[in-house]
Amino acid sequence: MRRLGFSCGFPLLSQRITHQVARRDLPLPTRCRRRPHLGIFRSGITLSEGMATRNIDTSNAARKKEVKKETRLGLTYKKDKDFGEWYSEVCVAGEMIEYYDISGCYILRPWTMAIWEMLQAFFDPEIKKMNIKNAYFPLFVTENVLQKEKDHIEGFAPEVAWVTKSGQSEMEIPVAIRPTSETVMYPYYSKWIRGHRDLPLKLNQWCNVVRWEFSHPTPFIRSREFLWQEGHTAFATKDEADQEVLEILELYRRIYEELLAIPVIKGKKSELEKFAGGLYTTSVEAFVPNTGRGIQGATSHCLGQNFAKMFQINFENEKGEKAMVWQNSWAYSTRTIGVMVMVHGDDKGLVLPPKVAAVQVIVIPVPYKDADTQAIFDACTSTVDTLCKAGFRAEVDLRDNYSPGWKYSHWEMKGVPLRLEIGPKDLANNQVRVVRRDNGAKMDIPMHSLVEKVKEILSYIQESLFNAAKQKRDACIKVINTWDEFIAALNDKKLILAPWCDEEDVEKDVKARTKGEHGAAKTLCTPFDQPRLPEGTLCFASGKPAKKWTYWGRSY
Numbered sequence: 001m002r003r004l005g006f007s008c009g010f011p012l013l014s015q016r017i018t019h020q021v022a023r024r025d026l027p028l029p030t031r032c033r034r035r036p037h038l039g040i041f042r043s044g045i046t047l048s049e050g051m052a053t054r055n056i057d058t059s060n061a062a063r064k065k066e067v068k069k070e071t072r073l074g075l076t077y078k079k080d081k082d083f084g085e086w087y088s089e090v091c092v093a094g095e096m097i098e099y100y101d102i103s104g105c106y107i108l109r110p111w112t113m114a115i116w117e118m119l120q121a122f123f124d125p126e127i128k129k130m131n132i133k134n135a136y137f138p139l140f141v142t143e144n145v146l147q148k149e150k151d152h153i154e155g156f157a158p159e160v161a162w163v164t165k166s167g168q169s170e171m172e173i174p175v176a177i178r179p180t181s182e183t184v185m186y187p188y189y190s191k192w193i194r195g196h197r198d199l200p201l202k203l204n205q206w207c208n209v210v211r212w213e214f215s216h217p218t219p220f221i222r223s224r225e226f227l228w229q230e231g232h233t234a235f236a237t238k239d240e241a242d243q244e245v246l247e248i249l250e251l252y253r254r255i256y257e258e259l260l261a262i263p264v265i266k267g268k269k270s271e272l273e274k275f276a277g278g279l280y281t282t283s284v285e286a287f288v289p290n291t292g293r294g295i296q297g298a299t300s301h302c303l304g305q306n307f308a309k310m311f312q313i314n315f316e317n318e319k320g321e322k323a324m325v326w327q328n329s330w331a332y333s334t335r336t337i338g339v340m341v342m343v344h345g346d347d348k349g350l351v352l353p354p355k356v357a358a359v360q361v362i363v364i365p366v367p368y369k370d371a372d373t374q375a376i377f378d379a380c381t382s383t384v385d386t387l388c389k390a391g392f393r394a395e396v397d398l399r400d401n402y403s404p405g406w407k408y409s410h411w412e413m414k415g416v417p418l419r420l421e422i423g424p425k426d427l428a429n430n431q432v433r434v435v436r437r438d439n440g441a442k443m444d445i446p447m448h449s450l451v452e453k454v455k456e457i458l459s460y461i462q463e464s465l466f467n468a469a470k471q472k473r474d475a476c477i478k479v480i481n482t483w484d485e486f487i488a489a490l491n492d493k494k495l496i497l498a499p500w501c502d503e504e505d506v507e508k509d510v511k512a513r514t515k516g517e518h519g520a521a522k523t524l525c526t527p528f529d530q531p532r533l534p535e536g537t538l539c540f541a542s543g544k545p546a547k548k549w550t551y552w553g554r555s556y
């Protein structure tokens with residue numbers, strides 16, 4: 001860890017800590033000594049780039065010069081310029097993750113776990129309403145059992161991590177760490193399901209999985225260990241399975257759209273992109289406008305009877321005949337959080353939707369010289385009490401070794417939806433100054449309508465984050481009809497909606513023809529919500545009659 005000069009708010013002697021992590025130096029304002037009575041900070045924090053790495057001359061002339069250079073910095077990278085670097089920096093500076101000394105593994109800090117728990121708090125009761133029960137199966141699986149699924153494990157095999165030693169001795173039977181739990185669970189489904197009265201069997205588990213990926217790791221989006229829920233259900237009939245696939249998919253849509261304020265497209269995966277072990281795969285697909293990449297948000301598979309055959313999951317039906325179960329599996333992971341960071345974050349840091357923010361409202365005292373600091377602190381504390389009693393997640397930042405301006409910047413970096421400032425003027429007028437994180441809008445609200453106004457503003461923020469994200473996403477959708485239009489749209493980072501013949505070879509051909517340094521184009525999904533396909537419409541890639549509209553693009 002190196003210590004460098006750091007400016008916070010105004011020229012201050014302070015420190016800046018850089019974390020040397022996984023090939024990246026991520027500058028982070030972490031501490032600075034407080035200057036007493038900092039009314040000047042009221043207008044907001046500004047961190048001056050020029051002052052970041054050298055000792056600071058606090059003379060008036062120097063100060064003026066530095067003020068001019070104020071850049072509202074905080075983050076080194078800009079979202080529109082260096083998206084990849086910006087993303088890593090915002091994840092770390094926003095205190096979501098910390099890099100770890102194993103590539104592709106990240107520490108999920110409390111700020112992340114609070115969001116994950118919020119998503120769980122929505123999803124878990126919803127699946128319980130569907131009579132799905134939680135269980136927990138072991139982390140390890142033997143080669144024998146894993147190989148039972150060998151047809152589709154084949155492609156995944158390089159990603160399976162193995163434990164081969166205990167202490168210094170080689171293990172007699174090495175064990176794999178679950179990359180997913182079909183092979184762990186289904187032998188027991190076979191044991192537990194006997195007759196039609198044992199059906200449906202509907203289990204979910206909240207757990208970690210390990211996939212030792214070799215492509216470029218990205219926090220939340222592609223990590224070697226991640227958290228997810230995996231649901232595995234078995235039914236007597238295909239109809240029941242089909243119905244559940246869509247019910248779960250709707251919950252995934254709600255996670256993205258209602259909680260994370262991210263628009264998604266519901267649809268079916270192509271034969272090439274579906275889970276090879278299943279019958280069909282449905283997904284919610286999100287889009288990251290900055291990179292022009294689609295991202296699979298969550299999947300809900302109908303497995304058909306493939307696994308039932310492999311694992312002999314049979315039952316005696318009502319007629320006394322032997323039958324095979326119909327199965328589904330479905331999952332969403334901590335990837336959801338990465339999509340949220342990518343879609344909503346800005347050059348000041350994270351932007352958290354109120355429904356998932358660990359802290360929805362941060363209250364910051366703004367003490368001025370000669371003002372009654374204690375009275376301001378008391379007003380802040382009682383404001384937070386009122387908000388918490390009303391059910392909001394509110395906190396006060398009373399730390400006296402940080403300036404108000406530094407705190408503004410800090411909580412902006414962490415994406416807190418709403419900032420409340422209380423200074424002497426607010427105290428005198430019995431009001432608070434409110435600042436929105438999403439658009440910077442400021443207003444004064446009277447104390448007597450605090451709860452009602454905060455409720456209203458938070459719900460505006462939630463709604464306008466979704467609307468803004470949807471507008472941006474929709475502006476990237478390009479409907480095309482020909483190959484040339486397809487290539488132009490791809491180069492233009494669009495989310496492409498194209499008429500397609502739905503042939504696997506054609507998709508493979510498109511992949512081959514678009515292979516390049518940015519990765520090939522592929523199908524994202526065939527949306528359930530199909531626009532009209534005029535008769536005689538031809539496939540953009542093969543020229544054969546088109547069967548459907550399908551979304552194409554580069555993806556994560």
Ligand code: 87F
Nearest residue numbers: 156159179180211230275299329330331
């Ligand atoms: C990596 C290594 C080994 C994905 C893997 O989507 C096996 C696999 O089976 C593997 N990566 N998959 C597919 C997972 C399918 C399915 N599992 C349950 C889901 C939802 C939850």
